[in-house]
Amino acid sequence: MYVCLCNGYRDSELRELARRGFSDAEDAFLALGDGPCCGGCLDFAQTIMDTERAQPGCPDAGEGVEDIEDKAA
Numbered sequence: 001m002y003v004c005l006c007n008g009y010r011d012s013e014l015r016e017l018a019r020r021g022f023s024d025a026e027d028a029f030l031a032l033g034d035g036p037c038c039g040g041c042l043d044f045a046q047t048i049m050d051t052e053r054a055q056p057g058c059p060d061a062g063e064g065v066e067d068i069e070d071k072a073a
């Protein structure tokens with residue numbers, strides 16, 4: 001489902017980034033291409049990411065933001 005209508009980001013994309021070590025919705029948005037626009041979705045996006053990170057088996061110290069940004073450079 002779409003979470004961010006401004007950017008067209010889906011919950012599946014946010015969950016994937018949460019499993020890869022992202023904890024902040026705004027950082028996840030930037031990794032997907034663009035930061036928040038209106039910001040109306042951020043609380044919901046953060047809840048989705050927090051919920052995913054609380055799932056059993058989700059690594060607390062997996063690949064972090066810096067690692068992913070390094071690969072993108």
Ligand code: FES
Pocket residue numbers: 003004005006007035036037038039040041042
């Ligand atoms: S709906 Fe996500 S920034 Fe506007």
